[in-house]
Amino acid sequence: MALTIGIAGLPNVGKSTLFNALTRATVLAANYPFATIEPNVGVVPLPDERLGTLAEIFSSEKILPATVNFVDIAGIVRGASEGEGLGNQFLANIREADAICQVTRAFADPDVVHVDGKISPKDDIETINTELILADLQTLEKALPRLEKEVRGKKTEQAVLDTAKEAIALLEAGTTISAGGAGLDASIVKQFGLMTAKPFIYVFNTDDDGLADEAMQAELRELVAPAQAIFLDAKFEAELIELEPDEAAEMLAESGQDEAGLDQLARVGFDTLGLQTYLTAGPKESRAWTIGKGWTAPQAAGVIHTDFERGFIKAEVVSFDDLVDAGSMAEAKARGRVRIEGKDYVMADGDVVEFRFNV
Numbered sequence: 284m285a286l287t288i289g290i291a292g293l294p295n296v297g298k299s300t301l302f303n304a305l306t307r308a309t310v311l312a313a314n315y316p317f318a319t320i321e322p323n324v325g326v327v328p329l330p331d332e333r334l335g336t337l338a339e340i341f342s343s344e345k346i347l348p349a350t351v352n353f354v355d356i357a358g359i360v361r362g363a364s365e366g367e368g369l370g371n372q373f374l375a376n377i378r379e380a381d382a383i384c385q386v387t388r389a390f391a392d393p394d395v396v397h398v399d400g401k402i403s404p405k406d407d408i409e410t411i412n413t414e415l416i417l418a419d420l421q422t423l424e425k426a427l428p429r430l431e432k433e434v435r436g437k438k439t440e441q442a443v444l445d446t447a448k449e450a451i452a453l454l455e456a457g458t459t460i461s462a463g464g465a466g467l468d469a470s471i472v473k474q475f476g477l478m479t480a481k482p483f484i485y486v487f488n489t490d491d492d493g494l495a496d497e498a499m500q501a502e503l504r505e506l507v508a509p510a511q512a513i514f515l516d517a518k519f520e521a522e523l524i525e526l527e528p529d530e531a532a533e534m535l536a537e538s539g540q541d542e543a544g545l546d547q548l549a550r551v552g553f554d555t556l557g558l559q560t561y562l563t564a565g566p567k568e569s570r571a572w573t574i575g576k577g578w579t580a581p582q583a584a585g586v587i588h589t590d591f592e593r594g595f596i597k598a599e600v601v602s603f604d605d606l607v608d609a610g611s612m613a614e615a616k617a618r619g620r621v622r623i624e625g626k627d628y629v630m631a632d633g634d635v636v637e638f639r640f641n642v
């Protein structure tokens with residue numbers, strides 16, 4: 284499961300700075316395949332302290348974290364949906380993303396040009412969301428005549444057409460589908476490939492003053508809720524990743540933050556998309572695997588290999604905490620903490636698993 288987050292926003296707001304910080308962090312931790320897929324796609328490890336603990340218990344040679352792909356998307360300007368700036372080029376990139384990380388400028392530096400000449404996160408979000416909404420409206424309006432014809436010919440259900448019309452009404456009222464479309468049938472909406480139907484994460488790229496300004500943060504959080512908001516200084520994050528881990532932790536603490544913005548972003552991205560991880564461990568590697576919340580053991584096994592899902596027999600499962608308490612797999616077994624689970628078992632975050640299967 285490759286989770287892809289598209290980084291979108293106005294030009295010159297710090298998208299590439301954030302992306303570079305994200306990807307260079309990758310290169311430093313480049314012990315997994317295909318670290319760079321394309322120049323503008325970066326694979327970023329999801330920080331997970333549990334893996335280090337597992338690697339100690341199992342004397343693993345390698346640690347393989349779960350990953351998130353980030354795509355740096357060209358800046359979007361007002362009128363983009365009508366061809367301004369780089370026009371609709373951004374659409375193709377955003378369509379492929381599972382979630383949109385909207386980077387908004389909240390830093391003051393007068394030496395950095397703002398395309399609209401003033402710093403106003405609220406206006407910028409409105410500009411970007413308006414362009415995404417207009418692009419979605421174009422998509423739906425283009426599809427409408429075809430849908431109407433298909434419904435007449437009984438090739439498509441009436442509900443699909445109705446949902447398209449309801450989505451158009453929402454968008455025309457200036458609402459994104461992810462913010463206002465809870466009443467729509469998600470499985471139908473999915474077929475339309477709408478950008479505003481994707482989950483949004485808002486990153487406010489700010490400076491020291493902004494990081495300390497709780498009132499401003501509260502206001503912006505409220506503005507984008509229920510979407511999540513992250514406040515970070517992309518320039519500072521880019522500097523942090525140049526440092527040794529302990530130096531970086533010290534710098535971070537000095538700046539009054541308890542988690543690097545990049546780590547927050549990977550974590551919130553996972554959460555927003557309803558994902559979780561389970562763990563496998565042995566002398567070769569300790570590894571985290573990405574699955575959806577509510578997935579069953581065979582589905583989870585399928586992430587390692589499709590044969591594991593088809594030939595699934597059972598799973599030996601111990602929770603990470605029980606394993607750490609016991610100190611070893613043998614002791615966890617002796618204490619009866621290692622469970623044998625069947626096909627219907629629903630995975631929990633942090634399960635340490637060994638699958639038994641037929642091939």
Ligand SMILES: Nc1ncnc2c1ncn2[C@@H]1O[C@H](COP(=O)(O)OP(=O)(O)OP(=O)(O)O)[C@@H](O)[C@H]1O
Pocket residue numbers: 292293294295296297298299300301357358359390392395488489490515516517518519
């Ligand atoms: N938090 C920050 N504080 C001050 N300056 C910043 C901050 N973040 C980024 N910058 C500066 O803003 C400028 C624009 O950054 P960047 O190139 O990352 O923007 P971008 O959004 O990728 O732009 P484009 O859409 O044109 O590609 C750079 O000079 C960068 O150093």
Ligand SMILES: [Mg+2]
Pocket residue numbers: 298299300358
């Ligand atoms: Mg850029």
